[in-house]
Amino acid sequence: MGLLMLRAFFLSLFALGVATKTPKLIDGAFIIELVDDVEGDGIYPRDFDQHAEFHKHASRLPFEYSVAHEYRYPGIYFGLSIRVSGNNDLRSPEFQLRDVPGVVSVNPVYEVSLSDPDFPGIRSIDNPLRSYTNPPAMPVILPKSDGDLSSTLEMAGIDKLHQLGVKGKGVKIGIVDTGVDYRHPALGGGFGPGFKVAGGWSWLADNGTAFEHDDPLITCYGGGHGTHVTGIVGMEPLLDGDKTLNISGVAPEATIYMYRVFDCLTNGGSTDRIMAAMLRAQADGVDIISMSLGIQESWQDGTDPLTKVAARLVDAGIAVIVSQGNAGSGSKYDPQLYRTSTPAELPSIISVGSIANKNFPLVYTFTDSQGATLSYASLWPIEFPDGLEVYLLDDGCAGTSKWDDAVSLLEDNGKLNNTIVAFPITSDCRDTGARGCCSKRSIPYIMGLYTNMSDPYNVAYEIPSSGSIGDGSVQYISVSLEDSTTLLANMNTTGPEKYRLYFNDTSYSSPAQVVGGKMDYYSAFGPIYLDYDLKPQISAPGGEILSTWPLGEQGYYSLLSGTSMAAPFISGCYALVKSQFPDLSVTEIISLLQSTSRPTKWVYNDTMTAGTFQQGAGLVNAYNAITYQSRVSPGQLLVTDNTRTTFGAVNITIKNYSNSTKKYELSHEGASYSEPNPPNNPIFSQENQLPIYGSAEFESSTIEVPAEESTLVSFKILPPTSGLNPERLPVFGGFIKVTSDNEEFSVPYSGPPYSLYNAQYIHVLNTSTSVQPQISYKFQDDWFINKGLLEVNSSMLYRSLIGRDQFTRGYRIDLVPANISIEPDFYGYDPAEPYEYRSSNTIPPISVFGLPSYGTLVNSTELLSPSTFNWPQGTGLKATLPNGTEYSPGPGDYRWLASVLRWGGDPDILEDNETWLSGVIRFVGDGPVTEPI
Ligand SMILES: *[C@@H]1O[C@H](CO)[C@@H](O)[C@H](O)[C@H]1NC(C)=O
Ligand SMILES: *[C@@H]1O[C@H](CO)[C@@H](O)[C@H](O)[C@H]1NC(C)=O
């Protein structure tokens, strides 16, 4: 027999272009689910106390623990979370707890953060706990002719619903967040039954100390997030006297419950506490749980208790609406698919993407020494009619010391109070540049001047959250590129010493934003990895959103951006629909909102519809959802191999609620295609949205549906025909349009543009020999790849490389007799070569696909991403049995059988796996072996 040996060299095959971030564990913290006897299956007597029984057993374990949360919600979640200290055992507490009778599962507790990218300063402000017990009066501002604080409501048809009196009456919305300043006049001014904020709970004091009480009040700016989110859901316009601001939340007549799980520094979020909050909300009878939070990382698979609870609450009829997360990047070259956050990783939990406000709400004017009238974006106007001097800090982005020098200089010259410090905004230093300002003392005014930046997101007005700079009293304004240019030129002409800016305008305009109505750059891309379900499912205004803020100087309102702001908007829309159609299920309401949404264009190229992986169904329109006389369902489609032989077969149902026959036109609108694993290195050379579209094949493009009837339409969605490479993990998508009279539905879809079942799973190239699946052994100084047969002994070092090109839920390597009778998909040797089998004395104790196996080297049922990085390696190969025993089967001939489970397949069926069979590993016991030639 011929031996074919090659010197092995190892390369990393490819790195998946997806951010993988490990979630942050809380040390020694565990969530324990206990058997829930609600079904009355008679295992336990009626008055049996599950928790007491747990403690009886757990008290004998070799560690101390304290209870953080107890969950007693029969039918939803039964269990507790604990903090462990002083474990005296080699086994981790997690494993020991699993053996306690009555324990269903034990999971670690993770840290959770709020979804808000424009909150960076909030943790660095001098006094995050700063609050106002006697807040100063709110400044008075009035609209100019184009002043419009209702732009986000107009974007979603909500202004029209409010005119019809549809305001969410009777619907209860639970918000899990930082707490709320319900003293705010727009939020009802009080707390408890009869008030807008009717109930809630808090698990924390302002400073983060655990403190359970029934009052979710916060008054600090640092915890303003929850007040802002609450306003988006349900603030009232202020229309009387000195408090005037005509801005409304989406569902101002809904009742709000606030569950406080973050402190004034937005610390404190943990999965066990958020579970406690959600469970309490369901006990309070809410219809919706709105959560602008999440763990932003990849590769979760829906098994975390937080996700489990969220999914069970949806099953119980409560909508769980979560922000998609802000892991999106400002670069159009960043390949960024599959970035959905926990707990939004299951299809039933609604994840919301963010769209930029069509207008920037508050822009005022000032005049300069040359008589020019210029505009600035700011929350409140500056009032300084005598004229401010301008100090230009060219290196305002260079950090704190530059600001300190400037501030000292101004202070020494007695000019601090009548000067505005201006700095140029660059792409890596937007409003954040100003955060270096005030390490020694606060200054009254800062002005960001836009410079020439080509990216539309970089030139859109942006201002930080109110009170987040310096001691909270700094007024930050920003000036557009055009006006910044004029200002600098005029300052030059006048001479910087004489140049002044006169601020006396207290009326605002609300100009259109360049990026208005488009997806925001930070809004993270889906879809769900492996299953390709649409994420986000829908989008809403979330960029430059004006809403309520804790009371105080620079307070009352704030402009924030984030998917944090988009999620409560959808919660409000859900409440509006629920108030009109109380009998619809969660799925029906979400479908209605999705199918009546409007697709948006890609911000970088208006000729392209933004990918459904970015926008989901697009911009919500609650007016359409409530007033249309037809319904199209489902609200989203998953396109892949519905059976293993057909691709893209889908159904939609059209129901005509009107009293006459309607004719519907069917059509297809392609949306952008994306691949996270582009071909070139560096990976940032291909745009992350490409004009590559699928198509739809309808039997007929028009359908008539009689009054009060519904029709099922079956059709096929075909993938794009060019440019596909499954190894790059591409995603395509689009919309199925259904139009009739004045009604226009669009049902989003997404999926891989190839058959997942039939894809190649094991990384085997036709072209290159260096990166094929392989096992190598180290002889003296050199590694040798097994290409047919390697004679090895039990002390030798081995390693392997078996790459996977696709996501999978099953990956297994068995050690099998070398004469196994199987036809693998790939051979690690030439099967035509003659070979004489030397039998092992061990009888194979287990089986794989009904064939003998000595045990496994890898046996994973977890969701795995494409990778080359988990390969078995070590000294002295051992097989593992199902009970965990490892052993060496002794001298004889063996092969490795690697199997990777196909999408939707059964791990026990050979055809449902892709397999690779290695060359022969000939064990000679401990004896000497010679280096192969
Ligand atoms: C935190 O706040 C609580 C409640 O106000 C108070 O009892 C505790 O002393 C504070 N802890 C610290 C470290 O300031
Ligand atoms: C500047 O303003 C601050 C705050 O209003 C005040 O305390 C301080 O006295 C003022 N300084 C001068 C020089 O006017």
Ligand SMILES: *[C@@H]1O[C@H](CO)[C@@H](O)[C@H](O)[C@H]1NC(C)=O
């Ligand atoms: C200001 O004037 C100087 C000298 O005339 C010139 O070099 C500079 O470019 C001018 N700067 C601006 C912003 O116009």
Ligand SMILES: *[C@@H]1O[C@H](CO)[C@@H](O)[C@H](O)[C@H]1NC(C)=O
């Ligand atoms: C503001 O100041 C400018 C320049 O001094 C003046 O022309 C204008 O009338 C003033 N506006 C108001 C509302 O006082």
Ligand SMILES: *[C@@H]1O[C@H](CO)[C@@H](O)[C@H](O)[C@H]1NC(C)=O
């Ligand atoms: C926009 O996309 C179209 C294809 O849809 C392409 O032809 C055009 O060149 C793109 N425009 C820019 C400015 O990239």
Ligand SMILES: *[C@@H]1O[C@H](CO)[C@@H](O)[C@H](O)[C@H]1NC(C)=O
């Ligand atoms: C579409 O509907 C038909 C008829 O009810 C059904 O047989 C088929 O399985 C459905 N297809 C899908 C993909 O749901």
